[in-house]
Amino acid sequence: MTLNKAEPGSGEHDAADDYVPSQRRLDRERYQRARARRATAIGALSTLVTAVVLYLVVVSAPGWPRTKETFFDWGYAREALPKVLEGLWLNVRLLLVCGAAVLVLGMLIAVARTLRGPVFFPLRFLAAAYTDFFRGLPLIINLMIVVLGVPALRLQGVTVDPVLLGGTALTLTYSAYVAEVFRAGIESVHPSQRAAARSLGLSNRQALRYVVLPQAVRRQVPPLLNDLVSLQKDTGLVSIGGAVDAVRAADIIVGRSLNYTPYIVAGLVFVALTIPMTRFTDWVTARMDRRQAQGGAT
Amino acid sequence: MHPAPRVLRRAAAVVLLAAAVSCAPQPEEAGKPSSSAGSACQKGELATRTSDKLTIATDEPAYEPWFKDDEPANGKGFESAVAYAVAGQLGYAKDKVAWQTVPFNKAFAPGEKTFDFDINQVSVSEERKKAVDFSTGYYDVRQAVVALKGSKAAKAKSIADLRGVKLGAQVGTTSLDYIDAVVRPTQAAAVYGKNDQAKSALKNGQVDAIVVDLPTAFYITGAEVTDATIVGQFEHQGGTPEQFGLVLDKGSALTSCVSRAVDALREDGTLAKIEQQWLSDAVDAPVLK
Numbered sequence: 001m002t003l004n005k006a007e008p009g010s011g012e013h014d015a016a017d018d019y020v021p022s023q024r025r026l027d028r029e030r031y032q033r034a035r036a037r038r039a040t041a042i043g044a045l046s047t048l049v050t051a052v053v054l055y056l057v058v059v060s061a062p063g064w065p066r067t068k069e070t071f072f073d074w075g076y077a078r079e080a081l082p083k084v085l086e087g088l089w090l091n092v093r094l095l096l097v098c099g100a101a102v103l104v105l106g107m108l109i110a111v112a113r114t115l116r117g118p119v120f121f122p123l124r125f126l127a128a129a130y131t132d133f134f135r136g137l138p139l140i141i142n143l144m145i146v147v148l149g150v151p152a153l154r155l156q157g158v159t160v161d162p163v164l165l166g167g168t169a170l171t172l173t174y175s176a177y178v179a180e181v182f183r184a185g186i187e188s189v190h191p192s193q194r195a196a197a198r199s200l201g202l203s204n205r206q207a208l209r210y211v212v213l214p215q216a217v218r219r220q221v222p223p224l225l226n227d228l229v230s231l232q233k234d235t236g237l238v239s240i241g242g243a244v245d246a247v248r249a250a251d252i253i254v255g256r257s258l259n260y261t262p263y264i265v266a267g268l269v270f271v272a273l274t275i276p277m278t279r280f281t282d283w284v285t286a287r288m289d290r291r292q293a294q295g296g297a298t
Numbered sequence: 299m300h301p302a303p304r305v306l307r308r309a310a311a312v313v314l315l316a317a318a319v320s321c322a323p324q325p326e327e328a329g330k331p332s333s334s335a336g337s338a339c340q341k342g343e344l345a346t347r348t349s350d351k352l353t354i355a356t357d358e359p360a361y362e363p364w365f366k367d368d369e370p371a372n373g374k375g376f377e378s379a380v381a382y383a384v385a386g387q388l389g390y391a392k393d394k395v396a397w398q399t400v401p402f403n404k405a406f407a408p409g410e411k412t413f414d415f416d417i418n419q420v421s422v423s424e425e426r427k428k429a430v431d432f433s434t435g436y437y438d439v440r441q442a443v444v445a446l447k448g449s450k451a452a453k454a455k456s457i458a459d460l461r462g463v464k465l466g467a468q469v470g471t472t473s474l475d476y477i478d479a480v481v482r483p484t485q486a487a488a489v490y491g492k493n494d495q496a497k498s499a500l501k502n503g504q505v506d507a508i509v510v511d512l513p514t515a516f517y518i519t520g521a522e523v524t525d526a527t528i529v530g531q532f533e534h535q536g537g538t539p540e541q542f543g544l545v546l547d548k549g550s551a552l553t554s555c556v557s558r559a560v561d562a563l564r565e566d567g568t569l570a571k572i573e574q575q576w577l578s579d580a581v582d583a584p585v586l587k
Contacts, residue, residue: 070429248489251491252489256474256475
């Protein structure tokens with residue numbers, strides 16, 4: 001609370017010694033404290049009531065005992081957790097490798113799409129065709145084709161490992177999404193920035209590298225994180241090729257026991273993985289903003 | 299001050315509302331018929347989902363040799379024939395049977411069932427009985443190993459020979475349990491959502507062999523992956539045969555009637571006749587020890 005601080009405009013720090021708050025001000029502060037307490041109390045009460053209502057609605061539902069047994073069985077949760085974590089390791093590795101590949105490939109495609117000059121037309125066309133195609137193609141079909149179809153060609157030297165193939169399919173689809181995020185970011189930088197950079201004697205490439213991209217990337221962190229979280233969840237789809245990821249590990253136990261608790265465990269594990277990622281990006285964004293503010297404001 | 303009582307009044311109203319909501323839902327038993335009516339099993343008068351009709355569920359696509367032409371209602375294929383025989387035993391003529399498509403995994407989800415029973419090659423186990431009701435078994439099933447002809451896995455003569463082989467199976471099947479519990483391979487098994495994906499992985503050399511139930515193995519090697527062969531079948535584990543059962547809602551009033559119908563069909567030889575007609579292939583495959 002800032003109530004005890006000197007009022008703005010009431011004087012400098014050295015004048016605070018002989019400052020005596022007026023009765024009027026003390027009254028006002030007391031009133032404000034009372035209002036704040038009241039707001040907190042109402043907030044707490046209303047939260048409590050909401051929680052109780054939700055609890056009662058769920059628990060008194062006719063199917064609750066059955067649902068509780070099937071979705072929240074502690075024994076199955078304990079059995080599932082180590083297997084789910086083992087599977088999650090596959091998801092994490094896929095996320096790291098595909099995430100890096102997607103960022104690089106997405107950036108290349110976005111830059112290719114924003115190149116100017118007639119000589120680059122084929123490149124622009126190819127980049128546009130790529131994003132159109134892979135953004136439109138359902139990921140699951142892409143995965144089926146790559147994971148199940150490519151080995152059917154029996155090409156020499158091409159892997160049949162479902163994880164590598166699945167990772168390739170994920171990279172193909174996600175780099176198309178991410179390329180669009182990058183392109184939107186690049187195009188969101190005002191043309192005057194590019195013009196100013198060119199007028200300073202920077203080449204087109206230098207303008208892109210030193211002026212446009214740094215501004216663009218900063219704006220793209222939240223949507224990029226969105227795509228990364230989405231990628232993280234979709235890494236599980238490589239299980240169509242037979243690999244056992246966190247969700248499939250849960251599937252295996254569910255199939256045997258017909259108890260769905262392992263799905264809850266797998267779901268929570270993914271959420272737990274996402275939250276640190278979000279906080280990390282928040283931190284990166286905040287740091288970038290601070291730097292920009294320092295550079296820009298003064 | 300005036301506002302406080304109003305807040306109290308509002309809070310009281312919310313609490314009362316909460317109490318009212320918590321009392322509102324009907325107890326589950328309200329809609330169910332009494333148990334005495336259920337145990338009578340009067341022909342054609344069971345407390346089915348849709349009165350006067352027996353609703354039977356299975357997944358789509360429905361595979362051979364369990365069904366024929368992906369058409370459960372045609373009475374052809376082992377499970378279709380069994381379903382109609384059970385319906386007949388319960389007093390429902392062929393035109394009183396309604397088929398329904400229910401995905402394998404959804405058949406076990408809690409919540410109201412839309413079918414009277416589900417027939418989908420579901421193995422009975424004590425653990426699964428905690429989630430659903432099963433009829434008595436209508437088929438003793440054995441698991442079999444399928445590999446490409448000429449491959450290392452195809453030459454296996456014993457379970458030990460399979461240990462170093464990359465195996466695959468469908469998730470949620472006892473086939474997968476056999477890999478983990480009986481073969482215990484050195485490489486983790488590949489686990490597929492559907493047998494179709496396991497088959498294509500076998501064709502593509504992503505796995506050396508897959509485990510499926512014996513009739514399915516005969517169908518795969520006979521019609522679908524013709525350059526594959528049945529390596530052998532497993533013995534029953536722990537003495538009790540693995541059986542397929544009809545799946546009913548947990549606590550269903552029909553369970554005892556359906557079980558009785560299955561028992562009657564087994565005793566009068568109908569089940570054996572149906573098995574002979576549709577699964578006659580599934581007899582001799584070398585037993586892996």
